[in-house]
Amino acid sequence: xxxxxxxIEVSVRGLQRNDYTPAQIEGALGTAxxxxxxxxxxxxxxIAEARxxxxxxxxxxxxxxxxxxxxxxxHAPVRENEFxxxxxxxxxxxxxxxxxxxxxxxxxxxxxxxxEAAARQAGFTRFEMGATLTGVPFYRTKGYVALEDIxxxxxxGESLPIVKMTKRRF
Numbered sequence: 001x002x003x004x005x006x007x008i009e010v011s012v013r014g015l016q017r018n019d020y021t022p023a024q025i026e027g028a029l030g031t032a033x034x035x036x037x038x039x040x041x042x043x044x045x046x047i048a049e050a051r052x053x054x055x056x057x058x059x060x061x062x063x064x065x066x067x068x069x070x071x072x073x074x075h076a077p078v079r080e081n082e083f084x085x086x087x088x089x090x091x092x093x094x095x096x097x098x099x100x101x102x103x104x105x106x107x108x109x110x111x112x113x114x115x116e117a118a119a120r121q122a123g124f125t126r127f128e129m130g131a132t133l134t135g136v137p138f139y140r141t142k143g144y145v146a147l148e149d150i151x152x153x154x155x156x157g158e159s160l161p162i163v164k165m166t167k168r169r170f
């Protein structure tokens with residue numbers, strides 16, 4: 001868990017600085033942007049490791065959920081832990097973070113494909129997410145479309161714009 005928290009902070013601070021202000025980033029870390037350990041407990045969270053010298057390095061993570069929560073960490077103000085019904089609900093694609101040194105190498109794509117395949121195996125035919133502004137272009141290339149803009153309130157009066165996106169798979 002500590003390695004995941006570190007990866008998330010490095011990812012957010014490194015990759016999202018062109019889309020969000022420092023105040024938005026700091027306000028969102030640990031609430032709107034952070035680890036949801038329910039995904040780990042549910043077995044729907046994936047990590048990507050690389051070998052660097054003699055060590056393994058955590059370079060990416062992301063998951064999917066069969067629960068109603070759209071986005072956010074364990075400490076997000078809005079949590080909906082009720083289970084989704086695959087016959088009518090969309091699986092939630094959640095908590096994707098890539099280390100900046102490993103960005104644009106296909107890691108996010110591999111994690112997303114693993115998430116979609118696992119959700120399809122669980123009976124889901126649609127996917128939804130709350131994407132950061134940084135992630136929107138990536139998800140669009142993967143067939144996701146924007147549904148609505150959401151402003152997530154943060155402490156200190158700031159807000160974090162995210163985009164609710166969806167994808168239908170058959």
